[in-house]
Amino acid sequence: MNSTMHRWEIPSAGIGKLARNEVRRPQPKAGEILVEVEAVSLNYRDQVIAEGGMGANLVFPFTPASDMAGRVVALGEGVTRFAVGDRVISTYITGWIDGAPLSWADSPTQGGPINGMLSQYVATPADWCVQAPKSLTPEEASTLPIAGLTAWMALVELGNLHAGQTVVVQGTGGVSLFAVQIAAANGARVIVTSSSEDKIARAIALGATHGINRSATPDWQDAVRALTDGRGADHILEMAGGDNLRRSLQAVAPGGRISVIGLLESDEVSLPIMPLLGSRASIVAVAVGPRRVLEDLVRMVDVHALKPVIDATYSFAEVPQAFEHLKRGAFGKIVVTVREA
Missing domain, CATH: 3.90.180.10 (Medium-chain alcohol dehydrogenases, catalytic domain)
Structure with a gap:
């Protein structure tokens, strides 16, 4: 050697x-x-x-x-x-x-x-x-x-995701696409937002059920409401921060969960308190996870034959x-x- x-x-x-x-x-x-x-x-x-x-x-x-x-x-x-x-x-x-x-x-x-x-x-x-x-x-x-564990931590370990729930995944980076695959494998309905129709189509091929083009529909939260008959999403993976978090709050279902993961637009958070109280939603910061949860993810990957993108x-x-x-x-x-x- x-x-x-x-x-x-x-x-x-x-x-x-x-x-x-x-x-x-x-x-x-x-x-x-x-x-x-x-x-x-x-x-x-x-x-x-x-x-x-x-x-x-x-x-x-x-x-x-x-x-x-x-x-x-x-x-x-x-x-x-x-x-x-x-x-x-x-x-x-x-x-x-x-x-x-x-x-x-x-x-x-x-x-x-x-x-x-x-x-x-x-x-x-x-x-x-x-x-x-x-x-x-x-x-x-x-x-x-990082990417796989963050998505797993947000949806499964902390979020207690189960079949029939609706998940909004923002963007098509590493964490987001892991979230699409994990949510779909758990029987959830997945809505992906992106500014690219091509990326939306590729995310749907991975298991997403709907896509919202944020360039064509800047008020994407209204589209989420429409797709869920006005109820909103049970889980939202917030990847941008800043004003986008306000949109996530408008898109979340009563008692739902917003996992703050990214800060692509801003590292500042400012929200009106009354809509937050009215939604009874949880806003939770997710910063990867512990070793034991990574070991859980490894087992899931082998059992479900999940292939990272x-x-x-x-x-x-x-x-x-x-x-x-x-x-x-x-x-x-x-x-x-x-x-x-």
């Missing part, structure tokens, strides 16, 4: 400063596993953090990206969770095993402030990984730790191009294949 490897790093804030550097290959310490990284999926937060955002206190040089799938190639002393040869995926919130959420200080996140995964090998605590789904390729499995796959040499695609927007996920062909 060579003593060096390659990883992508930035010397200071700025995704445009990415450089592929040769560094010493890490060795697993007690309680750690050495993982040969096979695939890394990119998330919106990866670019924001690399630009110096989201309050992450980065130590440079810094390697971006939190989500990986790989193969265990060595064990540190005392490791019993995994064996050499096991396929694993990373967790995102490192200290959150189960139960109530921990503070950010008590559970730092991978890919910022903790060094990320765009590396040929990573040495990581065994407790920060779970077994990968047996039914997925490494590229597919790498999409689960990957818009494009880039080679390890094409990481800057992958981030450019992420910035343009994607239908589903952008993935980097790390292992050499």
Whole structure:
């Protein structure tokens, strides 16, 4: 085994400063596993953090990206969770095993402030990984730790989704398309909103039952009401923030649930209190989830043969191009294949 490897790093804030550097290959310490990284999926937060955002206190040089799938190639002393040869995926919130959420200080996140995964090998605590789904390729499995888990957490773990309910999914990014598939698999009626007719058609092919073009119908909340005979949706995945949250409040059914996941339009929230009180709706912030819930998701993926939607796959040499695609927007996920062909 060579003593060096390659990883992508930035010397200071700025995704445009990415450089592929040769560094010493890490060795697993007690309680750690050495993982040969096979695939890394990119998330919106990866670019924001690399630009110096989201309050992450980065130590440079810094390697971006939190989500990986790989193969265990060595064990540190005392490791019993995994064996050499096991396929694993990373967790995102490192200290959150189960139960109530921990503070950010008590559970730092991978890919910022903790060094990320765009590396040929990573040495990581065994407790920060779970077994990968047996039914997925490494590229597919790498999409689960943030996007898949966030959708599952919002709808199933916290939302208690069941058959016959109506779910509104905003947009067609990674979290949104996981939500379409998970909701459809649970027998829910799924309404997807997008500014693209082509993307709406593709989402319907994945299990959505209706699509609303937000460009043609800016007051999409009225269309949701019409599709539900005036009742509204039981679950809404709020991806934009800002004024869009007001529309979600108008579209939610009495006693329904709005899961605030994204802030694509604004990181500020302002709502009139009387409509909120009148709706008796719950507005809940969803920030991924604990390790135990990721393990639940892995089991569901294998049982239901769910296949993550990957818009494009880039080679390890094409990481800057992958981030450019992420910035343009994607239908589903952008993935980097790390292992050499």
